[in-house]
Amino acid sequence: MLTTLSIKNYALIDELHVTFDNGFSIITGETGAGKSILLGALGLVLGKRADSSTLKQKDKKCVVEAEFRISNYQLESLFKDENLDFEEYTIIRREILPSGKSRAFINDTPTTLGVLNKLSERLIDVHSQHQTLELANSDFQFELLDALAENRSQLDSYKKGLDLYKKQSKTLSDLLEAQAVDKEQYEYNLYLFNELESANLKYGEQELVEKQLVVLNNSESIKENLSELQQISDNEEYGLINMLNLFKTKLQKLADYSFEYESLYTRAESLEIELKDVSAEIESENEKVVFNPAEIDRLNDRLQLIYDLYKKHGVDTIEALHVIHETLSDKVDVVENSSKRIAEKRGELNDTTLKLQKLSDSLSSRRNNEIPKLTKQLESILASLGMGNAKFKIELSRSTSFLANGKDNIELQFSANKGASFGMLKKVASGGELSRIMLAVKLVLSKYIKLPTIIFDEIDTGVSGEIAHRMGVLMQEMSENMQVMSISHLPQIASKGRTHFKVYKTEDKGVVRTQLKKLEKDERVLEIAEMLGGKNISDSALTHAKELLN
Template identity: 55%
Template sequence: MLLSLSIKNYALIESLDITFSNQFSIITGETGAGKSILLGALGLVLGNRADLSVLKDKDQKCIIEATFSLANYNLERFFQDNDLDYEEQTIIRREILPSGKSRAFINDSPVNLNELQELGVFLIDIHSQHETRELLNEAYQFDILDAVAQNEKRLTSYKKGLEVLHQSKKELSQLITEKEALSKEQEYNNFLLEELVAAKLKEGEQKDLEEELDQLSNVELIKENLDKVLSIANEEQLGTLVTLNEIKQSLQKIAVFSKDYHEYHERIISISIELQDVIDECFSSAEKIINDPERLELVSTKLQTIYTLQKKHNVTSVEELLAIQNDLDGKLVRYDDLDAEIVKKKREQADIIEKLDQVANLLTKARLEAIPTLSEQIQYILTQLGMPDAKIIFEIQPTDSYTKFGKDTISLLFSANKGMAMGPIKKMASGGEMSRIMLAVKAVLANYSKLPSIIFDEIDTGVSGEIAIKMGEIMKEMSKNMQVFAITHLPQIAAKGDQHYKVFKYNVENDTLSELKLLTAEQRIVEIAEMLSGKNISDSAINHAKELLN
């Protein structure tokens, strides 16, 4: 609900601050007085685009600020999704700077025009005789029918189920695509895996094999040098061990004479022990060395296999080959598992479809039951609006496809006169008829759902007398459930309002300004009398105005 509107430096408005009630408000004024300016300013708050031409003073910025009550509109989710602070009394501000830049704010948080437009849909519906296109929109037709059918919870359930179905279809498609991709590679992957398994690879073996190959390839050289080491160490006269033993004995004889000599003796003992160990191990190694051509061939072949595999897979280690082996093995196992997963996913999808069909059927059933009631209520109001023979039917047809509305398609059929065949409303209804149908539709919807505030902008064009009175009564009845504004030139409608605002122009020196003011009871009588008889107000016009107001 629109609580207040503040406009500064916009078109002919220098400064305007106005508050509104939650009932039926009338806005009147002479042609050109500024009613369209008021709607234009409100449109900016709702996210319409602007340019510098709207600035009254080109050196000052334009500020339009509207305060809305959001109670009962269930808009908390919108604020949460857009990371905005939710307030029951929310302020929307729009600024147009002299530079041409535009800024928008919701509760002082900057927002873009898309966010403003998205919120604006829930706040105000500006409806004129020429703004009836939404009645031709399939989504709006479903909205009308579902409001009367009380399908809100069923639609929520259906939409959640539809999201689950879409996700399930996506996952199934991914599994099938994966299966197809693996199927193309299956034979080659199996060959690669068998090749790697046949190699019987082990972590760390490449280094050991390369070292063994070096030894097997140089047996004679190794044995020759080990024998030489043993010979030098063990020679009876000048062998290393004999010489070292003599040194040890000499140092032992003088060790008692100095700490240094004692330390030399201890160190030579350690060297003697270490050398003996080395000689013993060299002897042991020499004993083990044999010329084994078969082992040499085996090690050489194994290494050549490793090198070939590394080149094929573009890696440099056995560990990387083992990782590839595990990956290939995983792909083959995955290929075998995919069939079971696909079957399971198809079963899940069948269950989802079964449940979704149940909800869709409930939607269809509720719609079919609501159609007679909806048509009767709209036709009843159209009769009051001077269309006694009008017939309107919401026709739904089942479809096999899942849409965001369920498994139905919808058509809105209309006939204005007796004997006229019914057909699509866009072909059968004139502009004036569409305007009355929209008024009837919104009047019915006001009884079933929480609609945004609505502004009827001269939808009474072309009507008068009793029809105008009925229009006013319908709008007043709507205002029991929602905030309603009517911009009108008809005194019969103006008299039905709970509040009456007048838009007028006046001159200040060489400047023309536009203003909006709330009329007092006396001022209202004069305004309606003027609407009846023109500027020269007669006593009969005053009395007629009073009668209309009473």
């Protein structure tokens, strides 16, 4: 329940602090006194957006702080999920800075408006006049019916399943679309892939082929030179090996005379060994060199293939062609394997669809079972509010697709008078009837949804006299299970509150301020008498006010 509300520098409020009791509280005041300002300030801590225009003094920040007692409302898991400290007396604070920026805190921990909204849905229900129009909203009608059917856990499961269903449907759709697009390119990509695959290019192959062609294209000249070198080396009379052998023999004769001659002989001997090795290698190379036109043609074709692939793919290295080959392989695989992936995703979607179908069937069955009970309760409450002939007709029709709340479409129709045809609420119900219907709906909801606090902002619009008295009695009944506050202009309702607050304006040196005070017993008598008869309070108004309070 809401225990305290503190407001600083908001609209016409300098500073205000109020403590609320449990049970039924009344807030009254003249039109324009600032009742809406209180609700506006409370809306800030409930997650509503604001800007610097709400500041009374533009150079100072606005602070709104509300304390809630929350120990009995199973909110521990919500606090844990949002990494917040759970405390029996939880304080929500909102600050609006002169710059227009705002900050929000829960138990002094910074938080977001999203978290405030999520928490406020579990703490307080503010019913304003325009909210009566929600009666015609299908989501609100489902909320009412599902509360009676105790569908909360099944609805949570359904909504999680619906999120998964939408994601899986999107994935499958994307795969099918990609497959269609890829198939258009598949044949061409496969041709390019097979061309590179069959080419079987090796790293460094271009340079190797070019070197081999240089040798083959010059094979006659190379063989001629190698043969001449072999002749120069191996000629029996004038060959290098023979001459070096003679040169070495002469040095050997001198080797015994000094170390220097011996060293020269050793070096000559090394030259002979190296020359013989070079000569043998020349002979071997000469034997390898063969003029081979067929091999030249083969290598030229291979080199031309490499150049053609470079040109086709706009690259200049075999390494780049390997990258393109891998990319083409991936594209071909996507198409060739997409059918398998699509089958897998379609199977997953079918499983989710079956589960959603079972959940939606269960939700629909439970709702249909509760419709007679709901209409009976609403009609009984309305009878006590002077609408004895009011009748409701709630019909569910099945949709072919999964909707936000299942596969049901809901239609709530109303008839206020005996023999009158049913119609949509906003078309056949008057303002006063809509107020009473909304009160009946909230009374039913309060029995099934454990909400700490509900605030009615002039729900008594369009009623008076005995009907207003009965509405006050019903709000008293609601307050036995929850904290109820009512902003009202009717003395019949104001007299039913356990506590009574008055909103009023003061003016000092041209500065208007909104104030709030808790009325004592005698002050309540005067306030209700004024509500009955105006500023000039008569004895009969005082007597009537005392009777209402008693």
